[in-house]
Amino acid sequence: MNxxxxxxxxxxxxxxxxxDYRPSRVVPNSEIVDLIDSSDExxxxxxxxxxxxxxxxxxxxxxxxxxxxQKALAAAGITAAQLSAVxxxxxxxxFQTPSAATDVTLRLGNPNAAAFDISAACAGFCYGVGxxxxxxRTHSAEYVLLIGVEKLxxxxxxxxxxxxxxxxxxxxxxxxxxxxxxxxxxxxxxSDATAREAIIMQPSWLELRNPNGLANTGNIGWPDxxxxxxxxxxxxxxxxxxxxxxxxxxxxxTVDQLDAFIPHxxxxxxxxAMAKAMKLPEEVIIARDVRxxxxxxxxxxxxxxxxxxxxxxxxxxxxxxxxxFGAGLVYAAQVVELP
Amino acid sequence: xxxxxxEVLAGIKEIVEEVAGVPGSDIEMSKNxxxxxxxxxxSMVEVVVAAEERFGIKIPDDQVSGMLTVGDAVNFIVKAAx
Numbered sequence: 001m002n003x004x005x006x007x008x009x010x011x012x013x014x015x016x017x018x019x020d021y022r023p024s025r026v027v028p029n030s031e032i033v034d035l036i037d038s039s040d041e042x043x044x045x046x047x048x049x050x051x052x053x054x055x056x057x058x059x060x061x062x063x064x065x066x067x068x069x070q071k072a073l074a075a076a077g078i079t080a081a082q083l084s085a086v087x088x089x090x091x092x093x094x095f096q097t098p099s100a101a102t103d104v105t106l107r108l109g110n111p112n113a114a115a116f117d118i119s120a121a122c123a124g125f126c127y128g129v130g131x132x133x134x135x136x137r138t139h140s141a142e143y144v145l146l147i148g149v150e151k152l153x154x155x156x157x158x159x160x161x162x163x164x165x166x167x168x169x170x171x172x173x174x175x176x177x178x179x180x181x182x183x184x185x186x187x188x189x190x191s192d193a194t195a196r197e198a199i200i201m202q203p204s205w206l207e208l209r210n211p212n213g214l215a216n217t218g219n220i221g222w223p224d225x226x227x228x229x230x231x232x233x234x235x236x237x238x239x240x241x242x243x244x245x246x247x248x249x250x251x252x253x254t255v256d257q258l259d260a261f262i263p264h265x266x267x268x269x270x271x272x273a274m275a276k277a278m279k280l281p282e283e284v285i286i287a288r289d290v291r292x293x294x295x296x297x298x299x300x301x302x303x304x305x306x307x308x309x310x311x312x313x314x315x316x317x318x319x320x321x322x323x324x325f326g327a328g329l330v331y332a333a334q335v336v337e338l339p
Numbered sequence: 340x341x342x343x344x345x346e347v348l349a350g351i352k353e354i355v356e357e358v359a360g361v362p363g364s365d366i367e368m369s370k371n372x373x374x375x376x377x378x379x380x381x382s383m384v385e386v387v388v389a390a391e392e393r394f395g396i397k398i399p400d401d402q403v404s405g406m407l408t409v410g411d412a413v414n415f416i417v418k419a420a421x
Contacts, residue, residue: 045379046381229380230380230400231400233384234388269381
């Protein structure tokens with residue numbers, strides 16, 4: 001009988017470099033409070049956000065992805081030609097098909113690399129880290145460029161008090177490749193799909209063409225993002241803290257050996273409550289980029305990672321816990337050694 | 340043994356002080372969480388989770404929105420725990 005031959009033995013993986021792109025337009029709270037009848041003080045208290053970035057018409061999801069990707073490649077010392085695959089984690093690429101990743105590979109100058117998008121909301125980047133690591137470890141890929149990018153300002157209602165001050169735009173990217181020793185820990189991931197209505201963009205595009213649908217009743221609105229804030233807060237703090245601890249244990253380290261905590265930058269209240277629930281030692285550096293970036297969903301973790309380097313708060317070789325969680329509700333976490 | 344209103348109030352004072360930094364001496368049955376104690380809806384989630392653990396009860400989301408004062412919370416917990 002004919003059999004497929006034994007695969008190559010698995011190898012280790014690591015992050016080689018980080019890159020980021022922040023849109024040029026800085027939007028302080030003062031610019032958005034009027035439409036939601038709120039105040040700078042309330043927004044800071046409620047979320048920690050002081051300002052965020054909104055991308056302009058010439059800063060599309062792909063524009064931001066390419067910019068962040070190029071920076072990551074340069075930091076990694078890898079050329080686009082060396083990439084086996086490009087993965088774009090996003091929920092705001094406004095085309096059904098082809099993927100954003102295929103436009104990124106084209107513009108980076110390697111149109112033959114494997115390319116696909118991940119739709120896992122605010123967990124998309126961590127899902128991508130796990131998948132890219134697995135791909136490298138099993139020799140499906142040599143070097144993978146993973147980009148987390150969002151243009152949430154395209155899908156946020158500026159008059160919705162629950163979301164207008166939260167969501168924002170940006171992109172972050174990393175290159176993952178082979179390593180002489182393990183530098184990306186096992187991914188702890190899953191979901192609670194019973195809560196999939198907690199964060200949602202609706203209705204579907206089909207309503208535009210449905211003869212009996214919302215469009216004909218004059219009721220169709222833009223599918224802006226809607227969120228049940230308290231339910232999501234509760235899930236994120238109390239269900240995700242144990243996931244973070246599991247990822248630390250799976251990496252074979254203890255909480256005391258962790259140098260940095262880089263969670264999805266949803267809201268500073270969630271970040272602080274998670275750190276408290278996990279009983280992180282005081283010395284652990286906690287990423288709080290949300291203050292100047294807002295919640296950029298799949299982009300938030302790589303943006304926060306890049307910011308920690310820029311501020312000198314972290315250095316190469318340190319161990320960081322990444323944890324993403326969001327619409328689905330889905331989550332993923334892993335410990336990584338910072339490049 | 341049934342839990343008393345005093346015991347629950349004492350527990351709530353500790354929890355609110357721990358979650359929101361409000362001194363226990365400021366917390367009374369008549370006080371409104373948002374208006375008097377500056378405990379917003381996200382802090383209420385933390386208070387509710389801590390109370391559930393402390394008193395061994397469940398507080399459904401639709402009951403939380405009706406808990407405007409400390410007294411509302413204490414009364415609910417006394418009923419649920421007994």
